[in-house]
């Protein structure tokens with residue numbers, strides 16, 4: 541990899557050779573961060589080169605990705621998700637300009653596909669035939685799908701609370717699924733022990749430093765889809781913290797390669813019922829484990845796995861932290877559906893809920909330009925969607941009953 545220099549420990553600064561199967565720092569156990577040669581990257585690619593490419597997937601940014609030149613693109617089409625300017629929603633929220641990046645349209649329905657495609661590419665480089673992870677649900681289903689497409693076996697650990705839609709995906713993709721009667725934290729620990737024992741390729745959040753590099757492609761796309769002109773703010777829903785760390789890495793990469801000339805500020809959005817990282821950002825006191833008390837299962841992470849990269853990202857960007865209640869999350873599901881035709885799962889719309897809250901509380905000004913990311917598809921968790929939107933009119937097939945029902949609803953039909 542001519543574009544990669546090393547993997548640097550974010551705790552002790554040790555530099556490690558970037559082999560495909562590295563996990564944490566061999567000296568202190570700290571998380572690793574992939575370090576690039578931006579001079580080399582800038583000599584190889586310009587904004588114009590990128591714009592002319594016809595590979596409409598995350599692999600269009602190969603110069604920025606930690607893969608060998610001869611590593612093939614992974615089979616599923618991950619990335620290049622739609623990017624919508626949403627003036628109606630901007631008006632409702634009282635924001636000058638707003639865009640939504642819909643990462644729920646990825647092949648398995650979440651932004652996690654970006655990390656899982658990267659994990660599959662690196663597992664192939666490592667000549668592994670089995671990959672494992674623990675996950676609140678989306679990392680699992682995305683790994684299962686991307687691995688199935690590439691012909692790799694998977695062992696996947698999920699907490700038993702994972703929504704049916706996500707578990708159904710796992711079963712369809714042929715994963716070996718272990719549903720753990722415990723919290724995400726307990727699930728994670730069991731998976732780590734099993735991975736150690738059987739030597740599977742490790743796709744656990746944060747532990748594998750390449751995952752963030754896959755996730756950062758969402759920012760490379762946002763920048764490109766904006767013509768490489770940066771917005772003031774980008775809002776991200778936060779659980780383990782890998783996504784927001786990846787979002788920041790992507791923007792910084794482009795900045796360091798001279799492709800963009802300013803950086804946006806991050807809005808870190810967590811559920812009020814599980815917000816350890818935002819609590820540190822808001823109070824300055826070191827984060828403490830919290831209960832996983834929210835309907836937004838994908839970000840119900842009481843013990844975040846990537847706290848340092850996530851906190852650094854928000855602080856470096858001069859970002860802000862916003863917590864939203866489950867009610868506000870359900871409200872954002874309705875609002876996105878009704879003003880934009882977009883359908884996100886609870887954690888998927890938490891970023892958007894945070895934009896609304898940040899505007900209401902004056903944390904961001906009315907003349908701001910803002911990007912929100914929908915990180916997961918609403919069909920993954922239909923129970924909460926029904927909770928957000930209610931039940932339909934339900935009647936026997938009879939015109940009289942239809943008229944009565946319309947009357948009751950107050951529909952004013954001629």
Ligand SMILES: *Cc1c(COP(=O)(O)O)cnc(C)c1O
Pocket residue numbers: 650651652678679745777778779780781782783784838839841885887888915916917
């Ligand atoms: C995983 C996930 C997140 C948060 O990502 P982290 O890396 O855990 O912070 C947000 N939304 C959805 C839909 C997710 O699946």
Ligand SMILES: [Zn+2]
Pocket residue numbers: 549550551552553554565566567568569570
């Ligand atoms: Zn270290």
